[in-house]
Amino acid sequence: MILAIExxxxxxxxxxxxxxxxxxxxxxxxxxxxxxxGGVVPEIASRRHLELVSSVVRAAxxxxxxxxxxxxxxxxxxxxxxxxxxxxxxxxxxxxxxxAAKPLVAVDHxxxxxxxxxxxxxxxxxxxxxxxxxxxxxxxLDVTGPSRFxxxxxxxDDAAGxxxxxxARLLGLPYPGGPAIxxxxxxxxxxxxxxxxxxxxxxxxDFSFAGLKTALATRLRDxxxxxxxxxxxxxxxxxxxxxLRTEQALEATGARRLGVVGGVAANASLRAALNRxxxxxxxxxKAALPRYCGDNxxxxxxxxxHLVPVEFPDFLQIDAYxxxxxxxxxxxxx
Amino acid sequence: MRLLALDTATDCATAALATDGVIVVERxxxxxxxxxxxxxxLVDDVLAAGGVxxxxxxxxxxxxxxxxxxxxRIGMATATALADAASLPLAGVSTLTALCxxxxxxxxxxxxxxxREVFAAGPDxxxxxxxxxxxxxxxxxxxxxxxxxxxxxxxIFAAAGHAIAADDDPAHRVSAASHxxxxxxxxxxxxxxxxxxxxxVPREGAR
Ligand SMILES: [Zn+2]
Numbered sequence: 001m002i003l004a005i006e007x008x009x010x011x012x013x014x015x016x017x018x019x020x021x022x023x024x025x026x027x028x029x030x031x032x033x034x035x036x037x038g039g040v041v042p043e044i045a046s047r048r049h050l051e052l053v054s055s056v057v058r059a060a061x062x063x064x065x066x067x068x069x070x071x072x073x074x075x076x077x078x079x080x081x082x083x084x085x086x087x088x089x090x091x092x093x094x095x096x097x098x099x100a101a102k103p104l105v106a107v108d109h110x111x112x113x114x115x116x117x118x119x120x121x122x123x124x125x126x127x128x129x130x131x132x133x134x135x136x137x138x139x140x141l142d143v144t145g146p147s148r149f150x151x152x153x154x155x156x157d158d159a160a161g162x163x164x165x166x167x168a169r170l171l172g173l174p175y176p177g178g179p180a181i182x183x184x185x186x187x188x189x190x191x192x193x194x195x196x197x198x199x200x201x202x203x204x205x206d207f208s209f210a211g212l213k214t215a216l217a218t219r220l221r222d223x224x225x226x227x228x229x230x231x232x233x234x235x236x237x238x239x240x241x242x243x244l245r246t247e248q249a250l251e252a253t254g255a256r257r258l259g260v261v262g263g264v265a266a267n268a269s270l271r272a273a274l275n276r277x278x279x280x281x282x283x284x285x286k287a288a289l290p291r292y293c294g295d296n297x298x299x300x301x302x303x304x305x306h307l308v309p310v311e312f313p314d315f316l317q318i319d320a321y322x323x324x325x326x327x328x329x330x331x332x333x334x
Numbered sequence: 335m336r337l338l339a340l341d342t343a344t345d346c347a348t349a350a351l352a353t354d355g356v357i358v359v360e361r362x363x364x365x366x367x368x369x370x371x372x373x374x375x376l377v378d379d380v381l382a383a384g385g386v387x388x389x390x391x392x393x394x395x396x397x398x399x400x401x402x403x404x405x406x407r408i409g410m411a412t413a414t415a416l417a418d419a420a421s422l423p424l425a426g427v428s429t430l431t432a433l434c435x436x437x438x439x440x441x442x443x444x445x446x447x448x449x450r451e452v453f454a455a456g457p458d459x460x461x462x463x464x465x466x467x468x469x470x471x472x473x474x475x476x477x478x479x480x481x482x483x484x485x486x487x488x489x490i491f492a493a494a495g496h497a498i499a500a501d502d503d504p505a506h507r508v509s510a511a512s513h514x515x516x517x518x519x520x521x522x523x524x525x526x527x528x529x530x531x532x533x534x535v536p537r538e539g540a541r
């Protein structure tokens with residue numbers, strides 16, 4: 001069993017995981033705290049992580065009826081993310097590992113999202129193409145092994161989740177924007193207001209969402225559409241752009257299987273659109289279970305199962321990092 | 335009664351071990367911007383030097399700042415997790431109070447707060463962030479100042495007639511031994527002392 005800790009953004013998380021079995025998964029969201037700022041404030045997030053981290057860890061151990069002594073290792077997200085936030089989890093994880101005389105596993109947050117696909121009764125094993133869509137990332141990954149993947153496409157500006165947050169702001173909806181837009185869009189007509197499909201004419205597998213936000217601002221000013229129709233049309237435009245690039249990536253890689261992970265993967269219209277894409281192309285599509293889409297520590301524990309634990313004192317060298325590790329990121333110019 | 339103390343709020347991380355009120359060992363490491371990351375190695379050093387393990391302790395004391403926000407958090411996250419893992423009580427001590435404890439009586443503790451400010455506290459001075467010149471003018475002339483903030487703004491403070499020991503005087507460094515002498519295990523939670531609000535502006539019309 002592994003105790004995993006995740007504090008890369010605005011969720012303080014801890015989980016106890018053994019392979020694909022999740023014994024506990026505690027997520028303390030700060031969304032309400034950051035809502036009045038319209039986005040995550042790093043210093044506020046870091047302060048909150050410190051207030052919560054040990055009680056979240058304690059809750060994860062208690063929920064699983066596990067003692068530190070029973071663990072094989074402790075895992076923690078080292079990056080990418082907000083460094084000040086990550087450092088709280090890394091410091092706590094090192095101290096737990098030291099006090100309990102357990103090895104430590106440093107996990108890449110993106111690897112964690114990919115590994116969320118294995119937290120299921122029917123785990124989805126590599127190789128597959130993975131669409132990772134969240135508030136911080138929009139990536140197409142060529143996943144070749146349980147801890148090996150290459151970035152083949154990414155957003156050049158906003159992440160898909162940010163596109164929802166910024167769109168929600170323009171629509172007068174609260175943060176986080178994805179669930180708010182999805183809720184409002186449920187009663188709207190996605191074909192009511194035409195939007196361009198971002199990057200449709202551009203080569204490569206990269207995404208761009210900044211233009212959609214501008215298009216929404218213009219349409220809100222110039223067109224008298226009902227808010228639900230506007231939200232549904234905007235959501236459809238974000239989804240269309242994700243589906244377009246995903247289809248091009250399937251074509252480019254010849255992948256027969258597609259995984260979908262990250263907070264935005266919980267969006268029902270995206271899931272439906274990708275399922276339709278899979279049916280059309282004869283590709284098996286698997287989205288992470290909704291409870292493992294948003295940031296959580298269970299996925300970090302799942303990723304850690306495939307990494308080598310580091311013993312004391314070597315694990316003292318583990319440090320938090322803000323950006324995706326070199327070697328993991330490499331863009332292929334299709 | 336064995337107690338471990340640590341403080342990482344300033345550029346000098348410190349850890350110390352006491353047995354029955356006697357300081358057994360103290361270790362410190364100075365590294366601008368990076369000292370806090372050394373804290374667990376320091377903890378291991380002092381425990382090894384004292385010949386004890388985490389499980390032999392009766393309590394942990396942590397410096398709660400003010401100082402570097404990240405430094406405070408690394409130290410407090412470390413101390414909180416150690417205490418939780420070993421089922422030990424945790425006590426917090428203000429980093430400014432600890433600086434005063436080791437200094438001559440009536441000294442004012444001054445910690446560099448960046449952005450041309452200092453965090454300061456003393457016998458008749460409430461802990462807060464101050465502009466160095468304003469602080470210099472507020473204090474009674476001839477006041478003794480200790481801490482990295484006193485060193486950094488030595489010119490301003492000296493010009494106002496205050497006394498500051500040489501740059502390398504140990505009085506300017508936070509010592510975890512002070513925390514061990516000041517700690518009270520009265521059940522009060524250890525709470526970080528930031529003394530400055532995060533930079534964030536609520537969006538208009540936010541709920
Ligand atoms: Zn994430």
